Amino acid sequence: MAIGIDKLDFYIPNFYVSMDDLAKARQVDPNKFKIGIGQTKMAVNPVSQDIISMGINAAQDILSEQDKKDIDMVIVATESGIDHSKAASIEIHSQLNIQPFARCIEIKEACYSATAAIQLAKDFLSNHPGKKVLVISSDIARYGINSGGEPTQGAGAVALLLSHNPRILELNDDSVAYTNNVYDFWRPTSERYPVVDGKLSKDAYIESFNTVWNEYSKRTGYDVKDFESFCFHVPFTKMGEKAFKTILNENVEDSIKNRLMDAYQESVLWNRDVGNIYTGSLYLSLISLLQNHTFQPEQKVCLFSYGSGAVGEIFSGSIVEGYEKVLDKEKHLNMLDSREQLSIEEYETFFNRFDNQEFDLERELKQDPYSKVYLESIEDHIRTYKIEE
Incomplete structure (x- = not known):
């Protein structure tokens, strides 16, 4: 029986910064950001949008009452966890x-963990006909x-509902994963921000892609021409x-490359x-592809x-x-067009208020029609969320 992605949605906070403005403020050529790394805007989250509220906002519109009865597992993939013990999925x-009577867990491996969650969901569903899994x-x-x-930088959440007989993308049984112990990007528990070796991070990403692609191609017999499109973290x-171009070599016809x-x-x-949303970046890219390509x-x-540290995986899906x-x-x-520029x-x-957990709800909740849930307060480390009717 076919298993895959039945529903997809995302939520991006209501504020952004222009790369032109950021470049000017940091006294660098705007093309360094717009062309060099390929970014035009950067999503900015207020204090009232954390990983839980964003996850709820991403999922709320795609779940029917029947879905909520059929979901047997909720998995949150994140590297921005707010608790070392309690899973955000609860x-x-x-x-x-x-x-x-649903299993709720949170999993971690840098930006890769949403893929691990999807593969776990796929394996679970293969033994549980009629059930569904929500991955956020x-x-x-x-x-x-x-x-x-x-x-x-960036912020956001993607919600994926996996089921039998999916209506968007059927997951094929061809995944190949690759693990390599490398310190390209990591987040020690004692540090507020990640530790990054920029050059090593880029090299590790490309090395991981090439290694796992070669193994994937060897195992499956697939070549680039066998796919309508590729999607990357x-x-x-x-x-x-940059990684993609390493396999679009002289052996690939120009028409296929183009x-x-x-x-x-x-x-x-x-x-x-939007910018980088870590575990959701690949799946925001997938949504963009599905809605902009025929x-x-x-x-x-x-x-x-790909998740730094590092784990890479290639798998495929068939369009439904x-x-x-x-x-x-x-x-x-x-949602993307109506955001407010800061x-x-x-x-x-x-940024500073987020670090200090200083709320300014009047400012933060201004004109965000896509947020029905927000973080209202934190007292004694207990988070209280507000649902807008």
Whole structure:
């Protein structure tokens, strides 16, 4: 029986910074951000949007009452965890009113863990006919004001409902994973921000992609021409492009190269305006691809997932007929277009208030029609969420 992605949605906070403004403030050429790393905007989250509220906001519109009865597992993939013990999925499960006899867990491996969650969900569903699994990737990428990684920050969440007989993407049984112990990016528990070796991180990403692609191709017999498109984890949009070009060599016909590279650009349209959302970056890219590229039923999409440290995985999915009817492109475009632009001074104020957990709800909740849930307060380390009717 076919298993895969039945529903997809995302939530991006209502504020952003222009890369032009950030470049001017940091006294660098704007093309360093807009062309060099391929970013135009950077999502900024207020204190009232954490990984839990963003995850709920991403999932709330796609779940029917029947879905909530059928969901047997809720998995949150994140590297922005707010508790070393309690899983974020427990709060999300409660706020979404999912039936009580569901397993709730949170998993971690840098930006890769949403893919691990999907594979876990797929294995679970193979033995549980009629059940569903909700996977939520929710993250806040923060490197510090005026840091080297600042232009690759971002925030957001992606929700994926996996089921039998999916209506968007059927997951194929061809995944290949690769693990290599490397210190390219990591987040010690004693540190507020990640530790990053920028050059090593880029090299490790490309090395992981090439290694796992070669193994995947060897095991499956697939070549680039067998796919309608490729989708990458994109900490910034030029990263996936650089890796992709390493396999679009002289042995690949120009017509195929052009087709695949055009599809790649369609896949990162929304990532350019959001920034890095860690575990959700690959799946935001997938949504962008599905809503900006025209597919025929059963065409294959190849997906590359990467998490620093490092784990890489390639797997594929087959397009389901009528997939476009399940996705709400108008909502997604409106969400991205209706965000409020922050000045650099406002952005820095937001950033510092987040670090200090200083709420300003009147400012933060201004004109965000896509947020029905927000973090209202934190007292004695207990978080209280408010649901807007």
